Amino acid sequence: MIEAHELTKRYGDRKVVDRLSFVVRPGEVTGFLGPNGAGKSTTMRMIVGLDAPTSGSVTVNGRPYARHPAPLHEIGVLLDAKSVHPGRSAHSHLMALAHTHGIARSRVDEVIEVAGLTKVAGKRVGAFSLGMGQRLGIAAALLGDPEIVMLDEPVNGLDPEGVLWVRNLLRSLADEGRAVMLSSHLMSEMALIADHLVIIGRGRLLADTSLSNFTRQAGGGGVKVVTDQATRLRTLLAAPGVTISSPSDEELTVTGREAREIGTVAARHGVPVYELAPQAVSLEAAFMDLTHDAVEYQSAPVGAGRKAA
Numbered sequence: 001m002i003e004a005h006e007l008t009k010r011y012g013d014r015k016v017v018d019r020l021s022f023v024v025r026p027g028e029v030t031g032f033l034g035p036n037g038a039g040k041s042t043t044m045r046m047i048v049g050l051d052a053p054t055s056g057s058v059t060v061n062g063r064p065y066a067r068h069p070a071p072l073h074e075i076g077v078l079l080d081a082k083s084v085h086p087g088r089s090a091h092s093h094l095m096a097l098a099h100t101h102g103i104a105r106s107r108v109d110e111v112i113e114v115a116g117l118t119k120v121a122g123k124r125v126g127a128f129s130l131g132m133g134q135r136l137g138i139a140a141a142l143l144g145d146p147e148i149v150m151l152d153e154p155v156n157g158l159d160p161e162g163v164l165w166v167r168n169l170l171r172s173l174a175d176e177g178r179a180v181m182l183s184s185h186l187m188s189e190m191a192l193i194a195d196h197l198v199i200i201g202r203g204r205l206l207a208d209t210s211l212s213n214f215t216r217q218a219g220g221g222g223v224k225v226v227t228d229q230a231t232r233l234r235t236l237l238a239a240p241g242v243t244i245s246s247p248s249d250e251e252l253t254v255t256g257r258e259a260r261e262i263g264t265v266a267a268r269h270g271v272p273v274y275e276l277a278p279q280a281v282s283l284e285a286a287f288m289d290l291t292h293d294a295v296e297y298q299s300a301p302v303g304a305g306r307k308a309a
């Protein structure tokens with residue numbers, strides 16, 4: 001488990017992490033999200049003692065990272081896939097790490113295989129592609145068979161097979177009862193992987209909730225109904241606390257009634273229903289909505305700044 005309490009980091013007069021408290025629990029994949037510059041990497045660096053908090057604290061399995069005698073067994077980390085000596089082979093890089101913890105060579109071979117690097121294990125890391133480097137970083141994170149795995153942008157540069165591998169790997173690590181924390185800007189991927197979300201903006205906590213709660217709350221829980229008897233169904237569904245709008249002649253958006261209830265009412269009165277769909281807002285839309293005011297590096301709309309022909 002990772003527990004951050006009022007974690008704060010100041011660079012000069014700027015607070016880049018501001019009284020951040022959250023918990024990364026075992027058995028779950030926690031997505032750590034925020035716009036560029038929100039303070040995600042700084043937070044992750046503080047978790048593993050690479051940056052010292054200005055105030056507040058963070059523990060890894062109950063202790064500050066630096067107080068663990070064998071940290072690779074507590075938390076496996078991928079922060080910067082390029083921070084490997086380019087002249088070393090993947091195998092010797094992992095062996096060097098393994099030596100610091102008395103980890104057997106057989107475990108090194110195992111993580112190389114898990115990461116799909118067997119064929120290139122003897123090659124210089126400097127010649128690795130971005131994706132191969134990511135795989136090596138993940139292999140290193142798994143080396144100590146840790147209870148916690150924390151990965152910063154792990155799917156960056158991976159091919160579709162690699163993305164699927166990471167997705168399945170993280171799911172199985174969480175299902176084994178490990179705590180998994182990952183950051184990614186790929187919302188579609190995060191929506192498939194994460195159980196829980198910690199979202200920050202300008203260093204501050206914006207949301208700490210389950211993925212399903214987050215998207216449900218953002219969507220208001222409406223149900224889309226398509227029928228050629230929209231007016232009639234609207235009357236049949238009307239009740240206190242129920243709101244119904246009609247985006248078109250044959251479509252209703254109903255809030256305050258579950259899809260199942262709507263289907264039952266329609267069936268009872270012989271109203272044909274062609275579509276009945278709870279409207280979940282995408283993680284991307286919900287994220288953009290939440291972080292709108294916390295985006296520091298706002299892009300110009302496409303086409304803006306282009307001269308008229």
Ligand SMILES: Nc1ncnc2c1ncn2[C@@H]1O[C@H](COP(=O)(O)OP(=O)(O)OP(=O)(O)O)[C@@H](O)[C@H]1O
Nearest residue numbers: 011012016034035036037038039040041042043185
């Ligand atoms: N060593 C440093 N000295 C000064 N400022 C820093 C330092 N490290 C990070 N920052 C600043 O802290 C802020 C947060 O950076 P950080 O890398 O933690 O954000 P992030 O959420 O990981 O961003 P991204 O999604 O772009 O990777 C940024 O404004 C960054 O410029």
